[in-house]
Amino acid sequence: MARNLFVMMLLVMMMVVTACGGSNSSNNTSEQPSNNKETETTDEKVTLTYATWGGADDKATPKVIELFNSTHPNIEVKLESTPNKQYWSKLETAAIGETLADVFWMNGPNIVKYGSNNILLPISEQIKADGLDMTKYPQSLVDLYTVNGENYGIPKDFDTPGLWYNKEMFDAAGVKYPDDTWDWNSLLEASKKLTDPAKGVWGIAATLDSQSGYYDTILQAGGYIISDDKKSSGFDKPEAINGIKFWTDLINVHKVSPTMAQMTETQGTDLFKSGKVAMLAEGSWNASDFASNENIKGKFDVAVLPKGKQRGVIIHGLGNVISAQTKHPKEAWEFVKFLGSKEVAVIYASTGTVIPAYEGTQETWVQSNPDVNLQIFIDQLKDSKPYPVSQNTSAWASLESEIFTKAWAGVITPEEAGKEMAAKMNEALEKEK
Amino acid sequence: MEIKQVSPQVKVHDNPKQRKMKQRRYGRGDLFWAYIMIAPLMLGLFIFYVYPVFQTVYYSFVEWGAFGNYKWTGLDNYNKLLTDTDLHRAIRNTVVYIVLSVPLSIFLSILVAALLNQKIRGLTIYRTLYFLPVITMPAAVAMVWRWLYNADYGLLNYALGLLSIKGPHWLTDPNIALYSVILVAIWSSIGNNMIIFLSGLQGISSSYYEAASIDGAGTISKFYRITLPLLTPTIFFVGVISLISAFQVFDMIYMMIGEKNIAIESTQSIVFLFYKYGFTQNMKGYASAIAVLLFVIILIVTFIQMKLQKKWVHYG
Structure with missing residues (x-):
């Protein structure tokens, strides 16, 4: 038995050695021309x-x-x-x-x-x-x-986010299109008029999204996600909680958005493209996708995100x-x-x-698409703040969707979500030192 | 490895005299070439399977940092296993998944296999149909079912709507989602199990049935007294394999439920949690501890199964 094992180990070693030898020799041949490189500047x-x-x-x-x-x-x-x-x-x-x-x-x-x-x-x-x-x-x-x-x-x-809207649905409901005079309240009022449960259409899809969602509203409410010294979380501050509450209220209080469950099963962008929601806050990168969609082509436009206490968008x-x-x-x-x-x-x-x-x-x-007011994405640069990052961003950012899903679904309040998130984020930031 | 252990057909004749004889039959040169022949497989097995197993055990004692840096933290990860309520929830979800999916799948597979073991018209078509889910990519299966299950626009709730029943949120209601996944798991596992049972059924000699017929046994009593007992080795084999793969359920949950789902807490399995910690939160040390825990659980359960088999498995 011992001899068998020995034979086997020998074999294994032989194969490893030959494998290494093989790659060595090929390395040599490939290295040679590159050594010549310095003398004759290469046609390799x-x-x-x-x-x-x-x-x-x-x-x-x-x-x-x-x-x-x-x-x-x-x-x-x-x-x-x-x-x-x-x-x-x-x-x-x-x-x-x-x-x-x-x-x-x-x-x-x-x-x-x-x-x-x-x-x-x-x-x-x-x-x-x-x-x-x-x-x-x-x-x-x-x-x-x-x-x-x-x-x-x-x-x-x-990229910056914008408020995409379906002109046809606005016309049908007799609501004025969004523009730069809009604040959070105008968005809510318009959403109420656009929502029609009987037809299965909603004013807005309050999707769970950081970059084109709660990060922006947190800024608009006067809050922040991470402190300037990257040492503490801003999620538990009242402003940040207001920024989160903006979205959860649209779903759970005013009922002008599909529920979290519905938006999990059918994505916000799909709901928008199929004319089920009239508004959607989404990034500038959707421009060409929306423009090439048969169903919504020529029927949509985009406006700046409405202002809360102030203007604010995340740039990335x-x-x-x-x-x-x-x-x-x-x-x-x-x-x-x-x-x-x-x-x-x-x-x-x-x-x-x-x-x-x-x-x-x-x-x-x-x-590239003159029918759509893409200029707003450039205009928003002046109100933009950089994407919140730290040494190990994903350690805390990956927890956001887990915790906020519960708030969006109405299982916990925005306060509870903000506090839980801030506690875990501070714990993660502590480890970075 | 497991397959070899439980395979009921293999009977080892552990007679020392016989073994000696056998060994003498092979010369030294034969052995040499035998090892050459299995070397590629063994190398792959050692590098990609055995070595990582030991590495996983080692990593379960470390805290993972960026780019493969880690520091030894002793039993910290294992202490965390005890207090992690997410994990306890995941173990419970996995147990529910196993308890419902494995027996039901075996029961239905036997039923289908028994039905398809007869001479009926279009036999091959039926067998193909039942086997189709097995050769379809799990991702594709999950995508199709996600669409069928969609609460607002899915086919399933549309059909229920015709009967004026308001269908539930199959995949986002925390009380239902796990059962929706189990349903798909059973559906997609029947094909594979059926094939194994079919071969088991065809291995039963027809002389038993002839003898029973002469004794005046009916179809049902033949099934219970001949088919089932003689099929027990196959049932045992399928049971062990299904249990192990059910413990490792991941793809269906990942594809059909996903991370941004309110129902995820009540559906995530042990391996899903392993993935979440290891790959989205980059806590590979703790994830390894979960993998080791899962390994120990499967080891114990399989051991119990091996012990219990003596009581109910008949090797005719």
Whole structure:
């Protein structure tokens, strides 16, 4: 028996050794040309992977890559698209296993975590060397992708939420369209007139959404989500609770929105697209999706979010970052620089998918659908606050949906939800130190 | 591994004399090649299965940080298991799921298998129909059922509406959602179990039935006195396998209920909680402790089943 085991272990070792040997020899052959690189500046092709979570951008990104590949014959970029739901767990696993894509999308909640753990390549020096003008991007986004004084990403796009509405339903109910004079009360009054239980239509879908929902109303009520020093939660402050109560009252008190259960079974955007709700607070990225929907095409428009005590919207935008593990930092930087260029911004803008971050290209996006008042998304920039983040954002942000679902369903009060959330969030923030 | 242990057909002849003889039959060269042949499988098994099991046990004693950093915290995670009310709720949900889905599924599978073991017209069509859910992706099954169950626009409540019954919120009412999931689980497991029972039924020699007929036994008494007892090894096998996979239920709940659902507390299973802690909250240490707990529970339950089988399983 012992001898059998020995034979087996020997076999296992043999296979491991041969496997390693194999990869070593192939490494050698691939390394040789790259050593020559310094002497004769290479006609060898470098392959870069670009990881995204696609979404609406899938319309434009392949075009952008095609353009880059054709103008950079020595680099070939490959797109690697993962659904947003799995993107972050996949990215973290890849970071641990050192198999990260060379260039990939980053968002606000994750930038500090990735930037402060040596996963991303700092690009401050490259920016300086190539004289890249960072003032061409919104300052709040450049700041978002700056960690400990180092730049890690070039802003790609930004988004703000707006109040989408169904003109046909407003006309039928004889209600004036939303505009910038609206406050919370006007929204409620209009919703009451638009709701008709007999027909199964509602004034608004009070969806459970942070970025296009309670984060904005918390700001409008004069509250905050996380303190400026990132040390304490604002969810238990009376203003924040008012911001939450705004949504839960629409459902549970005024009954002008479908219930939480109904919106779980049929999503808010689907209810809006099928003409079951007259209003929906949603992000600017829905523009092209709504415009291409047969049912609602030409019947909808968008207005600024109504003001509460004050105006306020959350701004967020993605950034393109480079992996610190990349074997081709030079080429990766070349690609990221290209992605941040005006040329690329115009491509994204003209497909109407996202608002490009590059200054002056937003107009192209607004023009991508002239029938809809897309300008409001740009106008709201002046009332915008950056997306709330901390060192380990997901540790507390992932608890929000669990706790707030109960408030939206009317099982607990907004006060209870705000206090429970703040307690857990403070506990999570305590651990960051 | 489990399959091999419980497989009723395998009878080990543990006669030392016989074993010695067998060993002598293989020369050293044969053994060498045998090991070469199984090496790829064993390597994969060790790297992707055995090693992670030990790693999971190890990680259950740590607190997980960002990007694979962790610190040893001893029994902290296990202490937390004792006070985590979400987990206790999840264990209760899982037990309800098992108690309802496993016996019902086995009962219906035997029924279907017995019906499809006869010579009837269109037999292959029926067998295919019952087996279809098995070869359909669970995600697709869940999506279709989500649509059927939709309270406002679903087919199910539409049909109930025709009978002027107001259908419930199948997937969002905390009192009902778990049962809705169980219903789909039973529906989708019948096909697989049916196939195993069919092969079990066909393994019963027709001479028993002939003898019983001569003795004047009717169809029902033949079923209870011959079919069922001789099918017990198969029932036992299906029971053990179903129980283990029912303990690990995740995909149906994840796809049909989802995280942003008011009914999630009353439907989430142990593995769903493991996923939530491990992958959305990045508490991989605590998630590992839950995995170890689940492993121990399954181990104990399977052990009890193995002990109890002597009382009711007949190896004819």
